[in-house]
Amino acid sequence: MKHYTSIQDIPDIYAWIDEAKKIKENPLKNKKLGKHKTLGLLFFNSSLRTRLSTQKAALNLGMHTIVMNVSEDAWGIEFEDGSIMNGTTAEHIKEAAAVVSQYCDIIAVRAFPTLKDKEKDEREQVLNAFIKHASVPIVNMESATSHPxxxxxxxxxxxxxxxxxxxxxxxxxxxxxxxxxxxxxxxxxxxxxxxxxxxxxxxxxxxxxxxxxxxxxxxxxxxxxxxxxxxxxxxxxxxxxxxxxxxxxxxxxxxxxxxxxxxxxxxxxxxxxxxxxxxxxxxxxxxxxxxxxxxxxxxxxxxxxxxxxxxx
Amino acid sequence: MKHYTSIQDIPDIYAWIDEAKKIKENPLKNKKLGKHKTLGLLFFNSSLRTRLSTQKAALNLGMHTIVMNVSEDAWGIEFEDGSIMNGTTAEHIKEAAAVVSQYCDIIAVRAFPTLKDKEKDEREQVLNAFIKHASVPIVNMESATSHPxxxxxxxxxxxxxxxxxxxxxxxxxxxxxxxxxxxxxxxxxxxxxxxxxxxxxxxxxxxxxxxxxxxxxxxxxxxxxxxxxxxxxxxxxxxxxxxxxxxxxxxxxxxxxxxxxxxxxxxxxxxxxxxxxxxxxxxxxxxxxxxxxxxxxxxxxxxxxxxxxxxx
Amino acid sequence: MKHYTSIQDIPDIYAWIDEAKKIKENPLKNKKLGKHKTLGLLFFNSSLRTRLSTQKAALNLGMHTIVMNVSEDAWGIEFEDGSIMNGTTAEHIKEAAAVVSQYCDIIAVRAFPTLKDKEKDEREQVLNAFIKHASVPIVNMESATSHPxxxxxxxxxxxxxxxxxxxxxxxxxxxxxxxxxxxxxxxxxxxxxxxxxxxxxxxxxxxxxxxxxxxxxxxxxxxxxxxxxxxxxxxxxxxxxxxxxxxxxxxxxxxxxxxxxxxxxxxxxxxxxxxxxxxxxxxxxxxxxxxxxxxxxxxxxxxxxxxxxxxx
The missing domain is CATH 3.40.50.1370 (Aspartate/ornithine carbamoyltransferase)
Structure with missing residues (x-):
């Protein structure tokens, strides 16, 4: 699998459920699969379960994790193409996604909707920008319209x-x-x-x-x-x-x-x-x-x- | 030992002091004891020494650590039983503690007193809620009334x-x-x-x-x-x-x-x-x-x- | 090398470039060099690339990393000698640096200039305070006047x-x-x-x-x-x-x-x-x-x- 962004990425849900149950029985079975691999977790919004469970999952697979609260830890990110960035955003997603891809083997992203601009939310601006501009797989940790x-x-x-x-x-x-x-x-x-x-x-x-x-x-x-x-x-x-x-x-x-x-x-x-x-x-x-x-x-x-x- | 919440949990302080001195002489001696175990550190308040030294201690024991600044990273937590949660708190400690218990083998908590409501502080609302609702051991990283x-x-x-x-x-x-x-x-x-x-x-x-x-x-x-x-x-x-x-x-x-x-x-x-x-x-x-x-x-x-x- | 604070710490830039290229070809070659060593990353300011790439570098060397956003996670730090600390700062750099030195084998620091007080910026108050008061090597992750x-x-x-x-x-x-x-x-x-x-x-x-x-x-x-x-x-x-x-x-x-x-x-x-x-x-x-x-x-x-x- 390349990205995981939607329930539609699951080809056979019963096969996946069976495999998940096997993982639950023996969570450390694949503890070497992620050796020397890094999962970057980028949060544009608050998170408790997703933050902890996704880290825990990565640790069970032997991965390293790097967590960032994007809004607090880094720079305001611009998502519009062609914009003249003389406002509050300091870095374009084109650079941000490409750059983070070089430090992480997989990037997991949480970015909630505006709930104001339906069209913007429906085109999944943040998630799709990561998919477009990152060079590594993207995992959806809750986007504007889905939480797969x-x-x-x-x-x-x-x-x-x-x-x-x-x-x-x-x-x-x-x-x-x-x-x-x-x-x-x-x-x-x-x-x-x-x-x-x-x-x-x-x-x-x-x-x-x-x-x-x-x-x-x-x-x-x-x-x-x-x-x-x-x-x-x-x-x-x-x-x-x-x-x-x-x-x-x-x-x-x-x-x-x-x-x-x-x-x-x-x-x-x-x-x-x-x-x-x-x-x-x-x-x-x-x-x-x-x-x-x-x-x-x-x-x-x-x-x-x-x-x-x-x-x- | 189950929880560590107070100096009263120390049965023989001189034996503990001796053991701590031995750990200090050879901090990595038990570096396999915590293998595949995760310590969750939950901070409701600022911390420098506690934050770093407790992580360091866990690393010396071979544990993973997951750190959360609860107020910034997650949701406002409700501690009162029976409350109608239509205000600023979004998650009850009953769920929060039970949930975090599933991702962490030990939970360490820092939660300062109000210094306004003596009765509330003295019943150690936050620490005791974790002890009551978590299913794993709790370590007190400074509570309302003690810093053991x-x-x-x-x-x-x-x-x-x-x-x-x-x-x-x-x-x-x-x-x-x-x-x-x-x-x-x-x-x-x-x-x-x-x-x-x-x-x-x-x-x-x-x-x-x-x-x-x-x-x-x-x-x-x-x-x-x-x-x-x-x-x-x-x-x-x-x-x-x-x-x-x-x-x-x-x-x-x-x-x-x-x-x-x-x-x-x-x-x-x-x-x-x-x-x-x-x-x-x-x-x-x-x-x-x-x-x-x-x-x-x-x-x-x-x-x-x-x-x-x-x-x- | 003890500290890395300036480009002037590089004795032969072409030798360093060659060595960096070799690391790039095989980033995990020295993955045991940092075993049981901890890098503390202290951020007084925002960071994306520096935050992630420095963690990644440490992980490639087998080090543990502990990240702190000093202003949010800990206490206001005082840098002036002899001050009567009855204002907003709660901890002096003398203690902070000495203390963190005991939990970390190397400390990396980011601290931007005021851009208001030239003299203060030029004497690199924060970076030099860490060098003076810490007992471990300091890496400059961008100081008032340099980003080596x-x-x-x-x-x-x-x-x-x-x-x-x-x-x-x-x-x-x-x-x-x-x-x-x-x-x-x-x-x-x-x-x-x-x-x-x-x-x-x-x-x-x-x-x-x-x-x-x-x-x-x-x-x-x-x-x-x-x-x-x-x-x-x-x-x-x-x-x-x-x-x-x-x-x-x-x-x-x-x-x-x-x-x-x-x-x-x-x-x-x-x-x-x-x-x-x-x-x-x-x-x-x-x-x-x-x-x-x-x-x-x-x-x-x-x-x-x-x-x-x-x-x-």
Whole structure:
């Protein structure tokens, strides 16, 4: 594999899930694969799980890691071609990406969307600039529109916890106080579309995700109806896609509760705002998979790095 | 050993001092003990010595290290149970601690007190939340009320420099421009109470430390009298404990000087404000042990990590 | 070698260039030289290339690295002797340097000039304080007046790309929106003075560099004349040295363009503001050496670290 930027880079999700499970059983098996190789982790935004799990995955493979908070540690980066750089940006991505490629064997990048300029976010300005101008493989640690390490993690977690041949999986919008990206939801949708699951999305009117991603996945505006017979409920807030980046609704009626979720397993990518997105009783119950999901981040990242290292 | 959170976790301080000295003589002797183990260092506050010496200790043991400045790199963390997280905090410690536990074999945490809410500080909200919600050992890199890596360091340094069977050790309050925590003083008091030393505390009226910690250690409000025949003078500022977090006094009469300290060895945990806490002439003299103390931080941390690794 | 603080620390630049080229051919040849040695990288200012390439160099030599953003991660540092530290600085360089020396085998420091206090900048307050108070070798990762890792890199790059026995090398001032340091220009001048090249500097009136550095190197105030028959054009902005730290001129007539540079190879230390310092057409042409220069930063740093490690 060259780059890992989207769930669409996974040719056979069940084969990947199997391989990830094997890595989880024996994380140090390939500890020499990354010898003398360096992973550069570039953060344009905050990160806890991604930061730690991706480093951990690299260490398990014997790689060195170099971490940079781009905005604080280095220079403002320019992404527009042809711009006259007499403003706040001091370095163009053309140079930055080419330069970092010389110090790192793989570059992992996190860069959130503006949530203001839909067109800019959709063309994945930062991620695609790295792909274009770097000379080494790029791993998406959450871009403007996708979070494929999370999506892969979620697929692994569902596979680990399925007791049925074809479980019912519900992605539900949940309330939040801030305008959040669509990346996690998008990649989860794409992952579920590749799996043999009964998958539905539920969200309020005005909150439908990008139809180019949801395609023919059913979208139900009645959460209660959607939750019926659910085996897995994945909660996530996102801002409106149609009224791009807007918060149309904050009230608690879409919060996931013990009462509305029933016996379904609960999933969330974290961080999660307790008693806003989901109530304590769900997170603190045995049906919550959120900690296991976070653990699987390491093995999803390790699988991706392994596949890239094998093709270097 | 499971966690290292307080000087009270040291069962036999002289045995520990002996072991630390042996580590200092041959720091790489146990360089395989930490192989494939990861130490996560989480900083809620600034750090120089602790940051570097704890990393160095881990490297000497063959561990990997992952460092995070929690406030800058990740998300605002919520510590209150049951809160509705619709404010500035984005992740609850329940998730954060459980998640980080999955990427790290040991978690070291630095989290200073508020100095405003005595009750909150005394129940060690952050440190205890990690102990409660993490599934791996926790090392205290300075909490609201104690700094046991520093206290152990200080015990080692006094043992290295004692020329008498039972030296006189004085902990003196010293002036400062900011309201500082009690953690270093508390752990030093607890360490001295475990050693066979003639130990007295001297501080102005209104600056007595927590009586549950000082217990029957003599407190003298006359610095000159306290310094008489001292072998070691340990200077440290702290804000008032009774008038919690207040600065009652800033004037220089309690500053440690060559004139008032005589031939006693001088100790301080650093960073130290020169000519405020102690005058240049003391710090620049051969009687100053502050650099040696800082060096011993590595071996104190290494001893603690070694004991935890041996019990993993 | 003890410290590496200036191009003047290079006894024979051609011997160093040859050795750097050999390191570039086989970067892992000395991967055991730095075993169990730690490089501390202390940044008082932003850094991308220096941060990554110096870490990479250390990793290639088998060293551990510990990175600190001093201003964010630790305490405000005091550099004045005898000061009463009742202001914003919390730790004196005397302690900071001595302490860090105990955790690191080599300390690399980046500390930019004030560009306000010429005298202070010229006595290299920060760098020299580390040299004075640290007990281990110091590497200059760009100080107030010099950037010798960059100067060495530039010498290597010119040697790699020379097709003539004695190429013509031009250092040209270029416009910029901010007041920038003289360090890169100074070290480039010093490097060229050590090489067998036809070296001239071109800059507007009022922008002459420190005459103690330029010495008898020709300075031409007509860029067009200076560029005639140039083999290498090195562009760099600097603020005025005479009107210390001032911007006297911002207009684009000194920008490097395809039209004025002709077939000369283009060099710049990066980060570079496109279409302010140099136009896109130059940076995007095959004559641009900037990415190669950045790559050579690793090998310059590795050569310096190697020489220091060999003498430890």
């Amino acid at each position: 390490l999370q999506g892969l993690t979620d697929a692994i977690t569902i596979a680990e916890n399925s007791t049925k041949k074809r479980p019912k999986v519900v992605l539900t919008w949940a309330p939040h106080v801030k305008a959040l990206p669509h990346a996690v939801a998008n990649s989860f949708v794409e992952a579920m579309q590749k799996m043999d699951v009964d998958f539905v999305i539920t969200n309020p009117e005005g909150y439908n995700l990008n139809p180019n991603i949801t395609k023919d996945t059913p979208i139900i505006h009645n959460q209660k109806e959607a939750f019926k017979n659910a085996d897995f409920v994945y909660a996530k807030n996102w801002s409106s896609y149609d009224s791009y980046g807007q918060i149309l609704k904050k009230d608690a009626d879409w919060m996931v509760t013990k009462a509305n979720i029933g016996n379904a397993k609960f999933m969330h990518c974290l961080p999660v705002r307790r008693n806003v997105v989901v109530e304590d009783a769900v997170l603190d119950s045995e049906n919550s998979l959120v900690i296991q999901q976070a653990n699987n981040r390491t093995f999803a990242a390790q699988l991706v790095l392994k596949k890239i290292l094998e093709d270097l | 890596l520093q206290g152990l360091t200080d015990a080692i340094t006094i043992a290295e420099n004692s020329t008498k069977k039972r030296p006189k050790v004085v902990l003196t309050w010293a002036p400062h421009v900011k309201a500082l925590p009690h953690a270093v003083a508390n752990s030093f008091v607890e360490a001295m109470q475990k050693m066979d030393v003639d130990f007295v505390i001297t501080n102005p009226e209104g600056y007595n430390l927590n009586p549950n910690i000082t217990k029957d250690t003599p407190i003298i409000h006359n610095q000159k009298e306290a310094f008489k025949n001292a072998d070691f003078v340990y200077a440290k500022n702290w804000s008032s404990y009774d008038s919690y977090g207040q600065i009652l006094k800033k004037d220089a009469d309690w500053m440690v000087t060559k004139a008032n300290i005589g031939n006693a060895k001088f100790m301080h945990c650093l960073p130290v404000r020169r000519n405020v806490v102690v005058e240049d002439a003391v710090l620049d003299s051969e009687n100053s042990l502050v650099i040696q103390q800082a060096n011993n931080r590595t071996f104190a941390a290494q001893l603690v990590l070694k004991k935890i690794l041996e019990d993993l | 890792l960059q100067g060495l890199t530039d010498a290597i790059t010119i040697a790699e790309n020379s097709t003539k026995k004695r190429p013509k090398v031009v250092l040209t001032w270029a416009p910029h929106v901010k007041a920038l340091p003289h360090a890169v220009a100074n070290s480039f001048v010093e490097a060229m003075q050590k090489m067998d090249v036809d070296f001239v500097i071109t800059n507007p009136e009022g922008y002459n560099l420190n005459p103690n550095i330029t010495k008898d190197t020709p300075i031409i105030h007509n860029q067009k004349e200076a560029f005639k028959n140039a083999d290498f054009v090195y562009a760099k902005n600097w603020s005025s040295y005479d009107s210390y730290g001032q911007i006297l001129k911002k207009d684009a007539d000194w920008m490097v363009t395809k039209a004025n540079i002709g077939n000369a190879k283009f060099m710049h230390c990066l980060p570079v503001r496109r279409n302010v310092v140099v136009e896109d057409a130059v940076l995007d042409s095959e004559n641009s050496l900037v990415i190669q220069q950045a790559n050579n930063r690793t090998f310059a740093a590795q050569l310096v670290l190697k020489k220091i490690l060999e003498d430890l």
